[in-house]
Amino acid sequence: MTLNIGVIGCGMIGRDHTRRLQQVLAGAQVVALSDVNQANAEGVQKDFAPNARIYATGEELIAAPEVHAVLVTSWGATHEPYVLAAIAAGKPVFCEKPLATTAEGARRIVEAEVQFGKRLVQVGFMRRYDAGYLALKEAVDKHTGAPILVHAAHRNPAVPEAYTTPMAIHDTMIHEIDVFRWLLNDDYVSARVLYPRNAARSHTKLRDPQVVVLETAKGVLIDVEIFVNCHYGYDIQCEVVGEDGVASLPEPMTVDMRLGAKRQSTILTDWKDRFVASYDVELNDFIGAATAGGATGPSSWDGYAAAVTADACVAAQSTSGEAVAIALPVRPALYA
Ligand code: NAI
Ligand code: NAD
Numbered sequence: 001m002t003l004n005i006g007v008i009g010c011g012m013i014g015r016d017h018t019r020r021l022q023q024v025l026a027g028a029q030v031v032a033l034s035d036v037n038q039a040n041a042e043g044v045q046k047d048f049a050p051n052a053r054i055y056a057t058g059e060e061l062i063a064a065p066e067v068h069a070v071l072v073t074s075w076g077a078t079h080e081p082y083v084l085a086a087i088a089a090g091k092p093v094f095c096e097k098p099l100a101t102t103a104e105g106a107r108r109i110v111e112a113e114v115q116f117g118k119r120l121v122q123v124g125f126m127r128r129y130d131a132g133y134l135a136l137k138e139a140v141d142k143h144t145g146a147p148i149l150v151h152a153a154h155r156n157p158a159v160p161e162a163y164t165t166p167m168a169i170h171d172t173m174i175h176e177i178d179v180f181r182w183l184l185n186d187d188y189v190s191a192r193v194l195y196p197r198n199a200a201r202s203h204t205k206l207r208d209p210q211v212v213v214l215e216t217a218k219g220v221l222i223d224v225e226i227f228v229n230c231h232y233g234y235d236i237q238c239e240v241v242g243e244d245g246v247a248s249l250p251e252p253m254t255v256d257m258r259l260g261a262k263r264q265s266t267i268l269t270d271w272k273d274r275f276v277a278s279y280d281v282e283l284n285d286f287i288g289a290a291t292a293g294g295a296t297g298p299s300s301w302d303g304y305a306a307a308v309t310a311d312a313c314v315a316a317q318s319t320s321g322e323a324v325a326i327a328l329p330v331r332p333a334l335y336a
């Protein structure tokens with residue numbers, strides 16, 4: 001059976017996910033597109049999905065009988081109503097991060113899915129599918145002993161003026177928030193935020209870089225540098241210090257060159273290239289589970305836990321370094 005997918009939001013990542021569904025992966029086809037800016041949907045239709053029908057609204061796309069499953073790749077603030085509509089229609093839905101831009105919004109999705117009685121939602125936390133993070137997890141689980149510290153960095157070369165201080169958490173660090181819960185099999189209890197002087201390339205509405213310190217229930221301290229105007233490249237770093245040793249996230253494969261009395265290797269500049277393979281694997285997982293009528297991988301609960309933590313980090317951005325507590329309610333059995 002071929003899974004018929006409708007894509008809501010045809011910007012950068014909606015376009016890229018449509019390309020992989022149409023040209024890279026087997027088992028699915030994009031039959032419907034929607035975007036508040038219809039020109040974006042038309043561009044994606046023309047380039048990758050000539051047979052897809054364009055719907056005026058995401059709600060109409062979700063209701064369309066030919067659509068078996070939905071991809072939500074519109075702006076973060078629009079995710080919640082589309083995911084709720086897909087659950088109400090009983091259709092599997094892959095939602096790009098963040099699941100919702102507030103913890104209450106993510107909680108409403110968890111409650112709707114629990115009431116439906118079956119998992120339908122996969123959140124786009126693709127790092128869990130990255131070969132480097134999987135290898136790091138194996139090293140942490142089997143070799144380096146119980147974790148004590150994590151040092152991490154999330155660096156983007158530049159961001160537009162519309163990117164503001166809280167977005168460093170909701171839009172960017174949300175990936176670290178999710179992946180460290182998974183990597184350490186732990187939950188967070190507090191967050192602190194510290195700022196050095198502002199980088200010269202930053203904007204007036206953005207404190208950049210920021211350092212977020214998360215503490216986990218098992219007592220691990222995680223420091224994350226978020227630097228979104230680092231200029232030199234797209235660079236994701238992570239080192240886990242354990243009782244018996246230290247494990248580091250592998251660098252992306254690159255050719256080591258000796259040229260002109262220098263050793264050189266390339267640093268990527270675009271998130272699309274850094275995680276290209278993990279986007280393929282996460283969507284392949286979605287196709288498999290959605291074809292069977294359900295969902296797998298990062299869940300609504302993971303999206304909710306990330307949203308609660310992100311809200312605490314954003315609150316901690318204005319407490320002059322004071323810790324903000326993080327607490328989750330009891331996890332519903334659906335997500336055990
Ligand atoms: P974008 O701005 O390039 O594209 C968003 C598209 O959604 C635009 O075409 C816009 O017109 C459309 N849109 C906005 N509101 C809509 C609505 N209510 N209904 C239908 N369409 C709507 O943004 P981008 O970079 O593609 O990001 C989209 C989502 O993907 C965000 O949630 C972002 O966090 C996530 N993302 C995830 C990445 C990852 O590594 N997993 C990487 C980049 C983005
Ligand atoms: P984008 O701005 O390039 O694209 C967003 C698109 O959504 C635009 O075309 C916009 O017109 C459309 N849109 C906005 N509101 C809409 C609505 N209500 N209904 C339908 N369409 C709507 O943004 P992007 O970079 O593609 O990011 C989109 C989402 O993907 C965000 O949630 C972002 O966080 C996420 N994202 C994830 C990753 C990742 O690595 N997982 C990377 C990039 C983006």
Ligand code: ISE
Nearest residue numbers: 154156171172173175228271
């Ligand atoms: C973007 O939305 C992503 O998800 C990228 O992975 C991240 O590095 C970037 O900062 C976000 O804007």
